[in-house]
Amino acid sequence: MARADYFDRAVQAAFHVLNDFDQQAFLKKVDAHQIALAFDSHALTPEGIAALDLSMRLIARFYPSIAIIPLSHGCKDAAHSLKTLAKSINPKIAIAVKLGKATDVIVVGKTVPLGDGKVNRYFIGSDGWITRFSRSKPVGSGTSNNLLGAGVAACLAAANIFRRIFSDAKLDDELTFSVLDMDIAAENPRNPVLKDVDIGDTYLAGAGAIGHGFIWGMFGYANLTGKLTLIDHDDIDLFNIQRYALTGRCSEGKKKVDLAADFLSWREGLQVTKFHGKWEDFVSNLPEDKWTFSRVVSALDSPKDRIELQASLPKWVVNGWTGDCDAGVSHHDFINHACLACLYMPSGSVKNEDEIILEALGLPPDQLRVVRDRLEKGIPTDRGFLELVAKGKNVDLQKLLLFENKPLRELYTKAVCSGAVMELATGTKSTARAEVPMPFQSAFAGILQAAVLIANAAGTPSLPGFTRINLMKPFIGANPGTSWTQAKHARCFCNDEDYRQAYKEKYV
Ligand SMILES: [Zn+2]
Numbered sequence: 001m002a003r004a005d006y007f008d009r010a011v012q013a014a015f016h017v018l019n020d021f022d023q024q025a026f027l028k029k030v031d032a033h034q035i036a037l038a039f040d041s042h043a044l045t046p047e048g049i050a051a052l053d054l055s056m057r058l059i060a061r062f063y064p065s066i067a068i069i070p071l072s073h074g075c076k077d078a079a080h081s082l083k084t085l086a087k088s089i090n091p092k093i094a095i096a097v098k099l100g101k102a103t104d105v106i107v108v109g110k111t112v113p114l115g116d117g118k119v120n121r122y123f124i125g126s127d128g129w130i131t132r133f134s135r136s137k138p139v140g141s142g143t144s145n146n147l148l149g150a151g152v153a154a155c156l157a158a159a160n161i162f163r164r165i166f167s168d169a170k171l172d173d174e175l176t177f178s179v180l181d182m183d184i185a186a187e188n189p190r191n192p193v194l195k196d197v198d199i200g201d202t203y204l205a206g207a208g209a210i211g212h213g214f215i216w217g218m219f220g221y222a223n224l225t226g227k228l229t230l231i232d233h234d235d236i237d238l239f240n241i242q243r244y245a246l247t248g249r250c251s252e253g254k255k256k257v258d259l260a261a262d263f264l265s266w267r268e269g270l271q272v273t274k275f276h277g278k279w280e281d282f283v284s285n286l287p288e289d290k291w292t293f294s295r296v297v298s299a300l301d302s303p304k305d306r307i308e309l310q311a312s313l314p315k316w317v318v319n320g321w322t323g324d325c326d327a328g329v330s331h332h333d334f335i336n337h338a339c340l341a342c343l344y345m346p347s348g349s350v351k352n353e354d355e356i357i358l359e360a361l362g363l364p365p366d367q368l369r370v371v372r373d374r375l376e377k378g379i380p381t382d383r384g385f386l387e388l389v390a391k392g393k394n395v396d397l398q399k400l401l402l403f404e405n406k407p408l409r410e411l412y413t414k415a416v417c418s419g420a421v422m423e424l425a426t427g428t429k430s431t432a433r434a435e436v437p438m439p440f441q442s443a444f445a446g447i448l449q450a451a452v453l454i455a456n457a458a459g460t461p462s463l464p465g466f467t468r469i470n471l472m473k474p475f476i477g478a479n480p481g482t483s484w485t486q487a488k489h490a491r492c493f494c495n496d497e498d499y500r501q502a503y504k505e506k507y508v
Contacts, residue, residue: 001094003030003064004249010242026166033165035059036067036102036119037082041074043109047126047150048141049078050220051108054154055124056082057216057245058440059106059161060089067096071111088248089241104164106157110138122160124153129191129451131156133175144193147220148179148454151213151447158440159471172474179451180462182483184475194458199226199270199295202453205279205309206299207232207256209243209439210320213446214297215260216245219267220447221454228264230274231282232256245443279305283312292506295456297449302409303344303353304376310334310341311493315507318452319343320445323356325472327441329448330465330486331456334503337465338486339494357412362392374408381408441471 011023037055039048059066066086070079086093099105099113104120107113113121125132125139126149132139133156141150156172163169178189204211207230218224236254241247246263257274264272275282279300283291293314300306310317310332317340318331332340354372363371367388373379381403389411390397403411448463455462467483493499 001031001065002092003027004061004090004092004241006238006241006249007061007064007090010239029165030062031064033063033103034065034067034096034101035063035161036069036096036099036105036113038069038071038099038105038107038109038111038113039075039078040070040072040109040111042072042111043141044074044078045141045143046145047128047143047147048108050147051124051126051141051150051154052078052082053085054151054216054245054443055106055108055157056085057089058154058158058443060086060093061242061439062158062162064090064092065094065096065101067099067102067105069097069099069102069105069113071109071113088250091249104161106154106161107138108141110140112138120161120164122157124150124157126150126153127191128193129178129180130189131175131177131179133157133160133172135160135171135173145222146193148217148447148451151217151220152179152444155440155444155447155471156475159444162438162440163472167472169472170474175475177475179448180455180460182463182467182469192460194454194460195223197221197224197454197458199224199228199453199457201227201229201293202295202297202457203229203231203282203293203314204260204297204299205231206301206305207260208234208240208299208301209245209442210322210446210449211256211260211297211299212245212247213443214299214320214449214453215263215446216443217447217450218270218453219264221450222267223269224267224454225269226457227271227273229282230257230260230272231277231279232260233276233278233281243439243442245439245446279309279312295453297453298340299446299449302375306344307341310339313499313503313506316456318449318456320449322441322445325470326468327445327448327471328466328468329445329452329463330467331452331463332465334494335500338488339492342486342489342492342494343466345489345492357408360412361389362394363388364392371408378407378409380405381411438471444469444471 068079068082083095099115102119105113107121107123123134123138125141127142128144128146129149131149131152133153160171177184180190234256236251236256238252251259255276257276261272261274296314296317298306298309298317298319316333319340321328358368358371386400390400452462464483464485466486
């Protein structure tokens with residue numbers, strides 16, 4: 001049994017470099033847990049298989065020891081496919097075929113797996129748009145070709161397992177809700193059958209971790225037609241594999257757009273094209289009379305990129321993001337309510353990148369301008385700046401030298417941003433804050449984007465303009481009820497009459 005090499009590198013970078021944290025205690029916990037996937041022949045529907053598929057994609061890149069447990073006859077082929085998937089994600093993973101050592105088991109289908117009573121069970125399933133989760137009894141899987149409810153259920157299982165093992169946060173108990181509105185109190189969760197949905201001309205800007213969740217979601221909805229253009233300038237590096245749900249160990253070095261397009265090539269109906277470059281390059285390559293973008297999915301990394309995307313005046317944008325313990329989705333039409341740029345203006349709803357990085361690196365406030373400058377101009381990080389960070393974070397300068405002459409954004413994304421900040425209970429009195437790579441957060445945000453996009457194309461309501469969800473807490477009370485319609489930012493360019501006129505001339 002062994003952890004994936006990218007996992008260790010992500011953890012080392014996150015813990016070693018910037019946190020005075022007991023990495024060994026964390027890894028010991030990772031190694032001490034075996035996560036099982038158990039299912040019976042009732043799980044062998046498109047929805048059941050999708051729940052198993054995404055669960056495996058989220059679990060196998062995190063835990064070095066898993067178990068695959070068929071609970072009835074007729075499950076052999078599915079078990080074999082899951083094993084192949086797990087090995088492609090971590091070739092060194094240990095795979096058991098019995099429940100014996102499992103600490104946590106995700107169950108799909110209708111059978112309760114036997115165990116010694118100590119194993120923690122998470123029953124997941126779906127019925128089209130409806131997600132089902134229970135810790136006490138099987139919830140079954142529907143037979144439709146809408147796999148989005150199943151996808152969200154898999155994210156909930158992975159989040160609950162993570163919470164149980166690594167934090168003191170409570171777990172979810174019983175949940176049934178529609179992905180379309182996430183109304184956990186609804187007596188009859190919305191579950192419309194949307195046929196022949198045409199997404200028209202849709203563009204995905206950014207094929208990273210959230211983009212992977214979105215692509216998985218788009219694959220998971222049959223009968224979509226229309227054109228999807230994938231836009232990303234980057235290649236997949238070793239660090240990415242830790243959080244990108246569609247990657248395997250062999251994906252390193254591939255172009256992000258190629259991997260995403262390959263995955264979608266299995267889905268009939270959608271016409272998928274790709275552009276290897278940034279959004280701004282994509283736009284400037286088009287003649288000006290073609291600068292109309294009816295639907296854009298923003299899965300970009302930085303506020304600057306998002307503001308630039310909004311400035312190119314798409315008709316409608318759905319945005320996905322993760323940060324701290326939250327995952328979120330928002331959608332925007334520029335004229336009414338907040339536009340995408342409104343959220344990322346200084347003191348907007350989402351903290352600015354330069355402020356986040358300043359805080360994460362432990363730098364004094366007077367360095368904000370320096371940080372902003374370095375980010376905008378891509379100035380290589382010099383020894384003097386690293387000394388400031390070493391002082392701010394109280395770590396040995398030697399540990400930071402790895403990032404000398406690299407752009408500041410690289411230091412941040414690789415050393416700090418590989419996941420969410422959370423309080424980790426280590427069994428000692430002090431809880432340390434640490435960055436942990438958590439693939440289920442990005443997958444969750446991306447699947448919600450797919451749901452909002454499909455609903456928009458079908459002309460049916462979905463989530464309000466802005467939704468923020470904390471996957472480190474149970475779905476009760478204000479979570480996931482943190483949806484609202486966001487007002488415009490007073491200083492955003494969407495208030496500017498020239499911009500508004502240009503938008504109206506394009507689309508109205
Ligand atoms: Zn705005």
